[in-house]
Amino acid sequence: MSGPAAGGATGGERGANGTAVRVHDLSLAYGGGPVLEGVDFSLAAGESLCVLGPNGGGKTTLLRALTGELAALRGSADVAGRPAYLAQTERTRLDFPVSALDVALMGSLANGRWWLPARRSDRAAARAALARVGLEDRAGVRFGELSGGQRQRVLLARALVQDAAVLLLDEPLAGVDPASAERIATLFAELRDEGRTLLVSTHDVDSARDFDRVLCLNRRQVAFGEPASVLTRTALEQTYGSEIVVLEDEGGAGPVRAIAVQHHAH
């Protein structure tokens, strides 16, 4: 298996037709009634997807289904190979005694052999991945002591060590300092150039223009397609309801500019 420095997603894990993610008529629930319904889209290898939606709209739920954590109530969700998953960093344990290097090193668990200590080559790969996210000098720092943006970059380093062809990122830019945000954006571009498929959930409607595809969720699939066709006033209003503020509407042609005003529960 190639290390992160070698670059290039594990091509053999992709579907023969180059489909990296295929979701068909998917409905999801946590025990009770469905919380997300009628999701249907597919992504080719190397495509990037922005997942938009309000809090409780189903963004995290969809990502959890793609990791295999949540079983489908109806329909199917298939990913080529095993995807890397970056949870919102507040969902990770910050009081747990692990260093940035330890977390990056967890990526090598994807090789199997979980009962053996990490190999020297795994450690080299973890160090290379930390260097790639610009944190080689923070390798020994406790994970919980890093800033939100640095923690996100460490989790990205873990995904690099895992060398996954598909990356699922849950609000990777929420609460991230500008320096980290810039670094993460650069990394996304590099990962796409390597042929990896990225699914990124976000609150930042404006950033959706930079993706190949946009998926709007509000307890069901509202829209899916290229940014120009999806980022319309109608679709965004159906996605966010009263939470959307449209800033600029060029009258039908091209995507509108808008921000979602989130009412955070916490």
Place this chain on the structure above:
Amino acid sequence: MDLLEPLQSGIERRALLEVALLGGFCGALGFWVTSFRLSYPAESLAHGLLPGLVVAALAGLPLLLGAAGGVAVAAAVVALAGRDPRIGSDSATAVAVTGMLGLGGLLALAPDAPARLEELLFGDPLGVSDGDLVAAGVLALLGGAAMIALQRPLTAVALDAGGALALGIRPTAVRLALLGLLAAALSVAVQGLGSLLVLAVLVAPAVAVRGHVASPVRAMAAAGAVAIAAGVAGIYASHLLGSAAGASVALALCLAALAGAALPSRNARSVRRDAGASVGGQAARALGDAGARSRASQ
């Protein structure tokens, strides 16, 4: 006092060996028990297994068998009791466990029962048999090997279960394996420390080292060492003061936890150091948000 004096008595030599074997393993396992927030379930199992112990004592069966059966029944009762959402699992567990403790007491205090309840409740490290020592040795060896093999998956799940799943680690299987180790540890250790005090060796050393370690491996090693040291100190104290050995060991473990918690931790030091930086971080974040908004409005 001559420090070697307790070593000259066969009884106390065995007691020291017992607390060292149990302490090394249970102390290290305790780091994972506390990391997975299993202290309360562990206490429930330790107390709930009493009827099993008493039945084994009454029937003349090996106590290890009674403890293992007791843990299995207690786990099933706690799991069933917690299923009613109207009560809530912590209240249901408390009632179920108190009920089982009461049942154990009722059986043990029956007029024709042998007077061993005290030993079953509070333990008697000075009364360990060869069989107990063999069980503790096997537990330390096999349980220790299993815990070391599971160390990387346990770390991944403790940090972030969703991320671990994406790495091919099944969090449910890892939690079950940990519960299995906990059940084995309780079954063996309860004979030395008793149903009421056994929890001390599982939780107190982990509490003592919690804030002072940089990695799970070091936490396991440190907690195991603290448990052995406190266990030995407890046996010596009981020798010196003529106090009950099991209770002395439990108290020494709890004193170690108090001392460890009172010492300034790595976390606290870094929190103080980062206090200024975090205000700056919030300001930077606010500026970043404002920047994003103004970009959006251009």
